[in-house]
Amino acid sequence: MVLKELQNIFHIELDAIYGQHEVDSLFYLCTEYYLNIARIQLTLEPELAITKPETETFFKALEHLKQQQPIQYLLGETEFYGLPFKVNENVLIPRPETEELVDLIIKGHSQQNKVSKLKILDIGTGSGCIAISLVKNLPNAKVYALDISKEALKVAKQNAKLNNVEITFIEANIIEVAENSSLWEDVASREKGFLFDVIVSNPPYVRNLEKQEIKPNVLDNEPHLALFVDDDNPLVFYKAITDFAINNLKPKGHLYFEINQYLGEDTKQLLVDAKFKDVELLKDLNGNDRMLKGEKI
Secondary structure (H helix, E strand, O other): EEEEHHHEEEEHHHHHOOHHHHHHHHHHHHHHHHOOOOOOHHHHOOEEEEEEHHHHHHHHHHHHOOOOOOOHHHEEEEEOEEEEOOOOOOOOOOOHHHHHHHHHHHHHHHHHHHHOOOEEEEEEOOOOOHHHHHHHHHOOOEEEEEEEEHHHHHHHHHHHHHHHOOOOOEEOHHHHHHHHHHHHHHOOOOOOOOOOOEEEOOOOOOEEHHHHHHHHHHHHHOOHHHHHEEOOOOHHHHHHHHHHHHHHHHEEEEEEEOOOOHHHHHHHHHHHHHEEEEEEOOOOOOOOOOEEEOOOO
């Protein structure tokens, strides 16, 4: 079958769901993944044809896309901050907004990283995208990554190996750890001087009342454990992590969050009440309150 004809079928079946531009992107991702054929090659060779088994693979992918399964789960991989990552239904698909958070940390600590070995903790690591991107770009840093999900940690460990980095992974419930310091002491006892220069987290922050804003491809596929919080206590993870940071950041250490855009001021107040200084609420490229940072006194 000629690939251009197959591309037209993708548009006929998917344009109403995704829009023409997005369907082109999905198709080119498939050609690169399944055939190792770049977009430019299709432009230069409009009559390029593929075999029947290859065509069947595309039609299977098309059926999954019609059911709004994320292309990243379908292909089992994605890119984040210029690095490759494996993903599956046990981890969130990394977002561009989270790249902005990573960039903020790298720019804020590159100079410090040159003169001292930073200790960084990523809480709720999921695929490991934050932790791995940080250690890749702050090569002197010692990075730890914590998650409650054993399955998510399996993916994160695969991604650390894929990107050739060393990270210490910790399976723990941060809410329990924040409430019971002895749980953390069991971990900390294995490390010397176990205080952090940086703690970062992109915890669950979408309230159940906001589910109607979530697209079906996310709502029906990505892990709710990593997405949603109860409406009556939406800052439960931020409170726990802030309490944990008070005891586990070095003096002048920094706490970074990705946040719910509707709860920016409320989340900021948590850090103010906890006596952090230079607390800043920052917007993402779309103009939404998305990042929060503060310094421990």
